Amino acid sequence: MTARTAHARRATAARRRANRIDRWAGLALYATCLAASLLVALLIVDVAYQLVHGSHLAFSRFGLGFLTTSEWAPNFNRFGAAPLLFGTIVSSAMALVIALPIGAAIGLFLSMFAPRAVRGTVGPLVEMLAAVPSVILGLWGILVLGPWVRGTAEPALHGAFGFLPIFGPAQTTGASMFTAGIVLAIMVVPIIASVSRDLFLTVPRELRDGAEALGATPWEVVRGVVLPATASGIAAAACLGLGRALGEAIAVTQVIGNRTGVHASLFLPGDTLASRVANQFQGATSALHTSALFYLATLLLIIGIATNVLAQWIGHSFDRRIGVAR
Amino acid sequence: MTSNGQQDPVATLPLQRVRVVAPSPREAPPAVPIEEAVFDVRGVDVFYGAKRAIAGVSMQVERNVVTAIIGPSGCGKSTFLRSLNRMNDSVPGFRIEGSILYHGHDVYGSGVDRVEVRRRIGMVFQRPNPFPKSIFDNVAWAPRNLGLRAGLAERVETALRGAALWDEVKDRLKQSALGLSGGQQQRLCIARAIAVEPDVLLLDEPASALDPVATAAIEELMHSLKRRYTIVIVTHNMQQAARVADRTAFFSLDERDGQRVGALVEYDATQTIFSHPADTRTRDYVSGRFG
């Protein structure tokens, strides 16, 4: 009797201990995961803090006029972001104008027009394009694309469309806004292609069946049903691509020529926010110089966030419109 | 004896145990000359990869008549229907043997443009699938593609009237089609299909996703639609076939080479199929013994 009671008591104690260990272990796991998540949030906040802190000197010196000043002369402590804002917008816009139709076309190819066997190889190949590091694309841009642009593309475009101010005369080197735009487009195409391919595949089979059953050609099915149904998603993909283009520092700084200037012609060199920071940070001549570069980075961050917010807004407004007659 | 001295026709009918209420008696239709058949299906086998889905179907579909295809689920009714307008082409592994002649032309012949096939042979699907566009644009989309821009508004109105939907939507043509009820959406899909003036309308269980009121509205449409179009309707609802169809084809699963394949068991006037079918399997199905 006593032996059994003692044994039972030991078993209960062991069970209670196991339960206690269980509870503590569960708590420990939750606490670890929570801590990791809070760390991430903390890092984000700290990023904002460091940027603001770093740009404080320049901001107190130049204020918001920084955005409209065109001069960038480190030796005279005069800094202005206007040409860089211009360069960022122009290079990203050019990249998007090229990459959006091409990326969407590739997305259509991968989801609708390609035979199944081809989809399996071309899809991953396009994704490999996104995996090429930007410094290698930039190297290729300096030594291969640049000379080609200067020798072939620029004269051809100037010859055929020279009446447009964006296609001015060719310059001495291939380092220009145009080359940067092409390099950025190469980076953005895979993003838009992947996202749009996934989007097109989500269009329900029955919607496409319905269109086909009405005697529509494959292109008419795409134009009438697939594209309108995915319009908001395509716009969001464009914003994703835009974000990528805005933030690219290395490849752009290798091929854009690093000049401060606002010009109409794409064939002249220029600079962007990210590129200038990458190019001048190492050799910054003064604390003000460094702070001005921090200020540029802060502007870049704000523009990036604004692009994301725009993506969300476009998504919502498109979805509302589809309910209404076109 | 009736009041005018004639023999009572009903009284002379032999007593039958009729399980399904058949519509008013029709004469058995005369055998159709090949040239008058809209579809002449000869020995059609359908394969998905190595698996045979349908075996040896031969039948003719007549003009301006509602032909119903009934049978238990999985016996290839929809597969057969979709083969008529080449909607199975996009299914991987699809292969067809035998021939389907449409007005004498092989639907799967070389040189046949499948878009042209679908222009003449329209289809309405089981679940309503309106485009995310306005009601007007849903109906007008295909005519616009075909270049029928003149008189578009009239064409849309005619199509919506033909689908018995005009009165309900005439004041909100610009609103999204997705705001309509299920039954209205399905009638919109019918309007969409007839807006291009097809020759044939294929209906794949058009009322199975709808409530009884909407189903009755669709069935009512069949009688008016068949005056202009040839209609083939797949339905798992026997009573529906009995209500709307002039001819009925009964499909079932056969055992061939150890595999179960869909096959055409019996094809005759609806009255015959439901009152005195020739095949035992048909009799078992329509009397509810299986299916």
Place this chain on the structure above:
Amino acid sequence: MTALYDPTAPLTASGNLRRRRAVSAVASSATILAAVLAVGVLALVVFTVIQRGAGAISWQFLTAAPPQFGGPGGGIAPAIVGTATIVAVAAAMAMPVGVAVAIFLTEYAGGRLTRPIQLAVDVMNSLPSIVIGLFVFGLLVAGRHQSGFAASFALAMIMLPLIARSTQEMLRLVPGTLRDAAEALGVSRWRTIVGVILPSALGGIVTGTVLAIARAAGETAPLLIVCSIYGNKTTFDIFGQAIPNIPVSIFTLSEQADPSGFTKAWGAALVLLTFILLTNIVARTLLARSRRNMTR
């Protein structure tokens, strides 16, 4: 029957169908052209790197240090070792945190913190790498000195959201039946996660990390800010100084006007690109297989 066309006519294109077919053919040709263009550019870049870089590759190139005062000759061994070290340290930091965050977001989801944390991960994912470089500069380098550790920290911040996302995806793919079975057996939450869910998702998590490593190995911008002034020798002193690394080496060589430097740059690019593309191909194939196994 209809005035528009004769239904008994042969089933070839009638009316405006011929023209519409031509338009459709043009459209599908355009998509094919776009795909050819993209694959062509990839082939061109890869081919150029191979063509111009192969000449630089030699045993000496891969194992020797660069010459003391610059110029031709020597190799990129310190840079290879340096990149490997930096990336390994970054992965060691990013993987546990990334997996922990993913567990928080999937297994402990539903609380008030879920949305803000998910937002934080998404924001971190979209930060331009130059901005991350400046952040780490302010945090670890300003007032002190450049260091390999700062580079690792920056790369860890780039890798973390990638690892978190792919882990989240893998965790979500774990069949609900597995979780239900564990719960029905009365197994506690943490034991389910650690003993059942994580092991079944482990393959995918590891390959996701490998993909993140491949991405981080090529990142140049943050390294240019916090780990760019270094010597010619192989070193593991990541806390004390900036250590040599491949991306910055390629960048620096590409910006100078020295043709022999270009050859070295192409050689280094070939080494880097080979590593990244091979890793990508292997990892993606394994990832696809993991996904298929999980959803079967």
